Amino acid sequence: MSDPRARRRLWLGALLSGVALAVASWLWAAGGLYEASGHGDTQTGVLRSSTQYARGECGHCHEGHAGQDTDPTLYPYGLFAEEEDVCWTCHDGTVTYAADARVGFSSTPPNTTTDYYKHPVSPLYSGVTPSDHRSGEVAPSAFGAGRRHAECVDCHNPHAAANDGTAGQSTHEPGGPTGNRLAAALLGATGLVVTSWQGAGQPFSSASYDLEPLTSLTDNYEWQICLKCHSSFTTLPTFPAIGSGNFTASKITSLGVGQVREYQDLGQAINPNNLSYHPLAAVGRNAGIPVASFTSPWSATSTMGCSDCHTKGPAAGGAEGPHGSTHMHILKRPVRLQENTHYLDPSWGKAIGHDPNELCFQCHRWQTYVEKEADPATNTGFRDGGDNLHTKHLGDMARGVTCYTCHDVHGTNKQHLINFNLAYVTAPAGSQGAYTHSASGGSCNLTCHGENHNPLAYSR
Ligand code: HEC
Ligand code: HEC
Ligand code: HEC
Ligand code: HEC
Ligand code: HEC
Ligand code: HEC
Ligand code: HEC
Numbered sequence: 032m033s034d035p036r037a038r039r040r041l042w043l044g045a046l047l048s049g050v051a052l053a054v055a056s057w058l059w060a061a062g063g064l065y066e067a068s069g070h071g072d073t074q075t076g077v078l079r080s081s082t083q084y085a086r087g088e089c090g091h092c093h094e095g096h097a098g099q100d101t102d103p104t105l106y107p108y109g110l111f112a113e114e115e116d117v118c119w120t121c122h123d124g125t126v127t128y129a130a131d132a133r134v135g136f137s138s139t140p141p142n143t144t145t146d147y148y149k150h151p152v153s154p155l156y157s158g159v160t161p162s163d164h165r166s167g168e169v170a171p172s173a174f175g176a177g178r179r180h181a182e183c184v185d186c187h188n189p190h191a192a193a194n195d196g197t198a199g200q201s202t203h204e205p206g207g208p209t210g211n212r213l214a215a216a217l218l219g220a221t222g223l224v225v226t227s228w229q230g231a232g233q234p235f236s237s238a239s240y241d242l243e244p245l246t247s248l249t250d251n252y253e254w255q256i257c258l259k260c261h262s263s264f265t266t267l268p269t270f271p272a273i274g275s276g277n278f279t280a281s282k283i284t285s286l287g288v289g290q291v292r293e294y295q296d297l298g299q300a301i302n303p304n305n306l307s308y309h310p311l312a313a314v315g316r317n318a319g320i321p322v323a324s325f326t327s328p329w330s331a332t333s334t335m336g337c338s339d340c341h342t343k344g345p346a347a348g349g350a351e352g353p354h355g356s357t358h359m360h361i362l363k364r365p366v367r368l369q370e371n372t373h374y375l376d377p378s379w380g381k382a383i384g385h386d387p388n389e390l391c392f393q394c395h396r397w398q399t400y401v402e403k404e405a406d407p408a409t410n411t412g413f414r415d416g417g418d419n420l421h422t423k424h425l426g427d428m429a430r431g432v433t434c435y436t437c438h439d440v441h442g443t444n445k446q447h448l449i450n451f452n453l454a455y456v457t458a459p460a461g462s463q464g465a466y467t468h469s470a471s472g473g474s475c476n477l478t479c480h481g482e483n484h485n486p487l488a489y490s491r
Pocket of ligand 2: 087088091166167189190
C-alpha cells in the first residue's frame with residue numbers, strides 16, 4: 032500500500048460505492064487526468080492539514096467518513112468544506128504552489144445590479160450569490176434563469192486542472208495563432224463542442240453542439256466554457272449588468288430606433304460566419320490589418336481567449352483569469368464607452384486624448400489611432416489616401432469620441448465590427464446600414480457632432 036497510485040485507486044472504489052455515482056471513465060482511466068493534474072502531482076499537488084495522506088491524495092479534499100457541508104445537496108461528496116471554501120483553503124495566498132485565487136474576489140468592488148466586477152462565487156464579496164451548482168449539470172436550464180450561478184468548479188475541474196509542467200503555471204499563451212486554446216487550468220471542465228456553427232447573425236442556439244468535458248489542450252478552447260452561460264445555449268439574464276457612468280454599454284439595452292443591439296449572446300457574436308469578430312473561435316476576417324498597427328506580439332493572425340480582455344488588472348496580484356477586476360465588466364483595463372470621458376493629456380497642450388492604458392491599446396497601437404502625426408506605415412484601412420481617419424476622429428481634433436462610438440467589441444454581422452452608437456450618431460439607415468464597405472474603402476451616411484457625412488466616402 033505504499034504506492035500512492037494504488038491507494039488512490041482504492042479510494043476511488045470506496046468513494047464510488049459510497050455515492051453510487053457514474054464518474055466519467057476518462058478521468059480515472061490508468062494514467063488519466065488526475066494523475067497528470069496539478070492537484071494529483073505527488074511533488075507539488077494538494078496538501079492540507081492531514082498527514083495521513085501524501086501530497087496529491089484525494090483525501091486532502093474528500094473526507095473519509097462525513098463531509099462538512101451543511102447542505103449536502105450542494106456538494107454531496109464528503110468534501111471538507113462548502114463550495115469555494117474548499118478551494119480557498121489553499122488558494123488564498125498561504126499555500127505553496129497554489130495561486131491566490133481569493134484576492135481577485137476579495138479586493139474588488141462588490142457587484143451591484145448594473146455593475147459587475149467579479150463572478151458571483153461567494154456572498155462574502157459578491158453581494159448576492161446563488162448556490163445553484165450541481166455536479167454533473169448538463170441541461171441548458173442548469174445555467175440560466177432561476178438557476179443562474181458561477182462557482183469555481185463550473186470553470187475548473189479539480190480532478191483534471193493541470194499546469195504546463197511548471198508548478199503553478201497553468202494559463203494560456205497570448206498573442207500567437209494558438210492563443211485561444213484552453214488553458215491547462217481549465218482542463219476537464221465542461222464546455223460546448225460545436226459541430227456546425229449557425230448561419231451569420233443567427234443566435235447560438237441554432238448551432239449544433241454538445242456539452243462535454245474538455246480534455247484536449249490542442250483541440251479545445253476557452254470560449255467553449257464561457258458559452259455555457261454567456262450564450263443562447265441557456266436563458267440569458269433579462270436585465271444584464273450593463274455598467275454605469277463612463278462604462279455603460281448602452282448598445283446592449285438601447286431602445287433607439289435603428290440601433291442594432293450589441294449581441295448579449297456571445298455565441299452569436301463570435302460566430303466565425305459573421306462578417307467581423309475578435310478572433311476567439313477562429314482567426315479574424317480582416318487579414319489586411321498592418322502588423323505595425325498592433326503592439327507585439329499581436330497581429331491579424333492572432334487568436335485570443337476571452338481572458339485576454341476579461342481578467343484581473345495587469346498590476347493586481349493573484350491568479351490570472353476572469354475571477355474579478357477593479358475595472359467594470361471584469362476587464363483587464365478600463366474601456367470608456369461614453370464620449371467626452373477621456374484622459375486629459377497635458378503633454379499635448381490639449382485637453383483631449385485617449386488614455387494609452389485603455390484596453391484596446393493593449394493590442395492596437397495607441398500611436399496609430401490617437402497620436403497627431405502617425406507614421407503612415409502603421410496606418411489602418413480607415414484612411415483616405417494617406418490621411419489617417421482614426422487619428423482624425425480620435426486624436427486632438429476630436430471631441431472625446433470613443434472606439435465604441437463606431438465599433439462593437441465582440442463581434443457582429445457587419446464588416447469591421449461597425450455598429451454606430453446612436454446616442455451620438457444620427458443615422459437614418461440605422462447603426463449598421465449607415466456604413467458601406469468596399470474593397471478599396473468605405474462610405475458613411477450619417478451626422479455626428481454636427482458634421483454631415485451624407486454620404487462621405489474614403490478610399491485607399
Ligand atoms: C489542499 C489544497 C488545495 C485545495 C483544497 C485546492 N487546491 Fe487547487 N491547487 C493546489 C496546489 C498545491 C496547486 C498547484 C499544483 C501544481 O502547480 O503542481 C493547485 C493548482 C490548481 C490549479 C491550476 C493548475 C496548476 O497546477 O497550476 C487550479 C485551476 C486549481 N488548483 C483550482 C482549484 C479549485 C477549483 C479548487 C476547489 C474545488 C482547488 N483548486 C482546491 C492546492 C489546492
Ligand atoms: C482539490 C480538491 C479535490 C481533490 C484533490 C479530489 N477531489 Fe473529488 N471532488 C472535488 C470537488 C470540489 C467535487 C465536486 C465537483 C462538482 O460539484 O462539480 C468532487 C467530486 C468528486 C466526485 C463526484 C463526481 C464528480 O466527478 O464530480 C468523485 C467520485 C470524486 N470527486 C472522486 C475523487 C477522487 C477519487 C479523487 C482522487 C483521485 C478526488 N476526487 C480528488 C474536489 C477534489
Ligand atoms: C468564469 C470562469 C471561472 C471561475 C468561476 C473561476 N475561474 Fe479560475 N480561471 C479561469 C480561467 C479562464 C483561468 C485561466 C486564465 C488564463 O489562461 O489566463 C483561470 C485560472 C485559474 C488559476 C490559475 C491561475 C494562475 O495564475 O496560475 C487558478 C488557481 C484558479 N483559476 C482558481 C480558481 C478558484 C479557486 C476559483 C473559485 C474561487 C476560480 N478559479 C473560479 C476561469 C474561472
Ligand atoms: C477584445 C476584448 C474582449 C474580448 C476578447 C472579449 N470581451 Fe467581453 N467585453 C469586452 C468589453 C470592452 C466589454 C464592455 C463593453 C461591451 O459590453 O461591449 C465586454 C463585455 C462583456 C460582457 C457583458 C456585456 C454583454 O455583452 O453581455 C460579457 C458577458 C462578456 N463581455 C463576455 C465575454 C466572453 C464570454 C468572451 C469570450 C467568448 C469575451 N467577452 C471576449 C471586451 C472583450
Ligand atoms: C456557470 C456559468 C458561467 C460560466 C461558465 C461563465 N460565466 Fe461569466 N458570469 C456568470 C454569471 C452568473 C455572471 C453574473 C452576471 C450574469 O448573470 O450574467 C457572469 C458575469 C460575467 C461577466 C461580467 C458581465 C457584465 O455585465 O459586466 C463577464 C465579463 C463574464 N462573466 C465573462 C466570462 C468568461 C470570460 C467566461 C469563460 C472563461 C465565463 N464568464 C464563464 C456565469 C458564468
Ligand atoms: C487582446 C488583444 C486585443 C484587444 C485588447 C483588442 N483587440 Fe481588436 N483586434 C485584435 C486582433 C488580433 C484583431 C485582428 C482580427 C482580424 O484580423 O480580423 C483585432 C481586430 C479589431 C478590429 C477589426 C475587425 C475587422 O474585421 O476589421 C476592430 C474594429 C477592433 N479590433 C477594435 C477593438 C476595440 C475597439 C478594442 C477595445 C475595446 C479592441 N479591439 C481590443 C486584438 C485585440
Ligand atoms: C469614426 C468612427 C471610428 C472610430 C471612432 C474608430 N474606428 Fe476603427 N474603423 C472605422 C472604420 C470605418 C473602419 C474600416 C476601415 C476599412 O475600410 O478597412 C475601421 C477599422 C478599424 C480596424 C481595422 C483596421 C484595418 O486596417 O482594416 C481596427 C483594428 C480598428 N478600427 C480599431 C479601432 C480602435 C481601437 C478604435 C478606438 C481607439 C477605433 N477603431 C475607433 C471607424 C472608426
